[in-house]
Amino acid sequence: EPEVTQTPSHQVTQMGQEVILRCVPISNHLYFYWYRQILGQKVEFLVSFYNNEISEKSEIFDDQFSVERPDGSNFTLKIRSTKLEDSAMYFCASGSSGVNNEQFFGPGTRLTVL
Amino acid sequence: AQSVTQLGSHVSVSEGALVLLRCNYSSSVPPYLFWYVQYPNQGLQLLLKYTTGATLVKGINGFEAEFKKSETSFHLTKPSAHMSDAAEYFCAVSEVFGNEKLTFGTGTRLTIIP
Numbered sequence: 001e002p003e004v005t006q007t008p009s010h011q012v013t014q015m016g017q018e019v020i021l022r023c024v025p026i027s028n029h030l031y032f033y034w035y036r037q038i039l040g041q042k043v044e045f046l047v048s049f050y051n052n053e054i055s056e057k058s059e060i061f062d063d064q065f066s067v068e069r070p071d072g073s074n075f076t077l078k079i080r081s082t083k084l085e086d087s088a089m090y091f092c093a094s095g096s097s098g099v100n101n102e103q104f105f106g107p108g109t110r111l112t113v114l
Numbered sequence: 115a116q117s118v119t120q121l122g123s124h125v126s127v128s129e130g131a132l133v134l135l136r137c138n139y140s141s142s143v144p145p146y147l148f149w150y151v152q153y154p155n156q157g158l159q160l161l162l163k164y165t166t167g168a169t170l171v172k173g174i175n176g177f178e179a180e181f182k183k184s185e186t187s188f189h190l191t192k193p194s195a196h197m198s199d200a201a202e203y204f205c206a207v208s209e210v211f212g213n214e215k216l217t218f219g220t221g222t223r224l225t226i227i228p
Contacts, residue, residue, distance in 0.1 A: 004157070006157075033215065033216075035216075035218075041220070042204070042219060042220040042221060043158070043204060043206075043216075043221075044218070045215040045216065045217065048214075048215055056214075056215060058215075091157060093158075102160060102163060103160075103216060105157040105158040106157050107155075107156055107157040108157055
């Protein structure tokens with residue numbers, strides 16, 4: 001069964017460093033998302049991406065964040081200068097076209113900023 | 115704006131007993147509603163969803179949920195709990211016009227007592 005994959009599973013970085021979180025969505029999906037979950041809190045929407053551009057972004061997704069689909073298979077989230085409060089589990093999701101809006105989630109990348 | 119409230123951050127039930135996880139939503143348009151399950155160190159897996167049509171929705175692993183518009187609720191139930199049901203459960207809402215972001219509740223951790 002097709003699944004969304006994410007790498008790495010755990011990333012530790014120093015405050016101020018850049019990180020890139022990688023996702024491989026399900027191959028025929030057209031809609032891509034990043035969510036995050038700070039420890040003990042709810043899953044929060046960051047950004048959605050369709051047709052090579054951002055469809056919607058939340059207030060969390062400021063200028064420090066960017067997304068890219070560089071090669072038609074990977075979908076990346078970059079944080080330019082990490083802060084302590086960026087420590088969280090980051091989930092990638094993808095969905096096919098249509099109105100049933102079923103999003104398939106990856107296993108997540110745990111980002112720890114020291 | 116959409117929101118989801120999950121009553122009870124922790125629920126414990128005995129093996130074989132009824133599972134009831136509560137979810138209330140707020141949405142300015144007819145909602146799509148979802149329940150996701152998260153097992154330890156794994157991503158979010160879709161249990162079931164309500165889009166249109168029958169208000170009683172059956173999902174995987176014997177779970178079901180009923181959409182009650184008058185009560186703005188989408189409670190998750192399972193007649194007989196199994197040890198393997200121990201996990202975190204998230205209710206989510208999106209607007210009806212497909213591929214929109216999901217807004218999640220804070221989650222309910224379900225513990226099964228042997």
